[in-house]
Amino acid sequence: MEIGRPYSRLLHRLESCRPLLPEDRQRIADLPLTVANVGAGQDIVRQGDASDRCTVVLNGFLCAHKRVGRVQRQITAFFLPGDIADLSSLYLPNLDYGLATVGSAVVAFTPHTALHAALERAPMLTEALWCQSLVQAATSREWLATIGRRDALARVAHLVCEIAVRLQAVGLARDLRFSIPWTQTDIADACGISNVHANRVVQKLRRQGLVEWNTHGISILDWNGLVAAGGFSDDYLALSSPSSGPSTAKPIAARQHDVSQAAPA
Amino acid sequence: MEIGRPYSRLLHRLESCRPLLPEDRQRIADLPLTVANVGAGQDIVRQGDASDRCTVVLNGFLCAHKRVGRVQRQITAFFLPGDIADLSSLYLPNLDYGLATVGSAVVAFTPHTALHAALERAPMLTEALWCQSLVQAATSREWLATIGRRDALARVAHLVCEIAVRLQAVGLARDLRFSIPWTQTDIADACGISNVHANRVVQKLRRQGLVEWNTHGISILDWNGLVAAGGFSDDYLALSSPSSGPSTAKPIAARQHDVSQAAPA
């Protein structure tokens, strides 16, 4: 799995939202990066901590999680290669969530000072980063609607759809097949259900012939079915394929499918 | 209820996050505003629409809501006087949520072109607005954790705590008493529960002596109790009182109270 230059996916991601000047790209390329390998399930930033750097995902997956009460955990986002996982720390004093790896991951840190300098008098770049944080915000809202108003099956289906589309957008899921080292407990914590129930829902998705799902990876057998089961639409991801983008190969039908959102058995 | 100059609360809100230069304040004051009275329950922007202006709340309350399936609705945020309710439209092509009034409200529209011009070569101002959107994102994450991992009573308690703190921060809730024209169905849609159950939860909050709650308003009788019931902490609101702020009079104890979050009956 080639990474290319560490900032290439980041650039691709930024440009999927706003066009960049060559000058802007250079500023990104010039950012001082500290690359780090992080083991599985490690916390990179703890909830509530202050941080003086941002974290870019180069390889693998991160998640944002919040502790609720003493034992409960809610995952509020997943971060994929090319994503900046703690943009909010650039301007807010303390991170309101913990940042952890899902499986082992390769990340790059870049100091806030360098980022602030890069953004100075680079309005397009600033817009591009702001845009990223707006897309992340839109994603939280979508999760909110899903967790608040859909049943467990739809929640998991929706999550799988989202990850699939986002992975395709960065070229990491050829034809609806990908692997991600989350556990069923991670899925449960992301969807606001118990791990036991997450297991049952996964089995149901398998039984319905929507996905093939083993420890090695997920392949979506019936995209339209999964989209319908999850009430998924990719609008909120704002993935207008960039002019330079190499044929983003979007899944067949990720548009409004609000039918049978809570279909009877 | 005096509004002052229409942008005064907005300025106060922006400065609660980042300091502004006199020049920046002037830019805000110079923004062309179109003030509008909007009736109760009206949609200001419909979900999925494009918009060429931003909406500032002057008086009253707005909410962001998403339709799920055919009949279900999830409210993803409330906006209070001083808030910009659709910042995301500044950089994303379509709004991923509908913007509606909760009760009747007074809002001001300002065109994106004017905002973009005001932000050009005004880095502090840009940071301040970005910061607002980051706080809103942090709020979605907090809602996510609450809806995903807390029971109905805690969700409603948490929501009331949040609104109280935010209203106090803009001087609209003297000593934990405020009025907001939401219906129990609105509360249900914000908390991801049914309206019938919302009613029962409200009654329970009353019975437990935590709040006084009638159609005219809410007064919190036992702030610490409500904070404990909702597992509330105001950290995510990033309300560092601004240097100029007129004694923000924060509630007594809005810090970590993760005890008894899901206490047995």
Add this chain to the structure above:
DNA sequence: CGATAGCTTGAGCCCTATCAACAGCTGTGG
């Protein structure tokens, strides 16, 4: 070959949804 982590399955129960009906209030129109 144990050990640990993750997955699977079953049983019982509780929280919450749904359905249904009624009460209170407000605005409307004859």
Add this chain to the structure above:
DNA sequence: CCACAGCTGTTGATAGGGCTCAAGCTATCG
């Protein structure tokens, strides 16, 4: 002035989705 409609809040009964507890199972690994 009263009848009526419509919205909001309230209450009861029933049912179902999902949680919890508990125990087996499987796979990977030192």
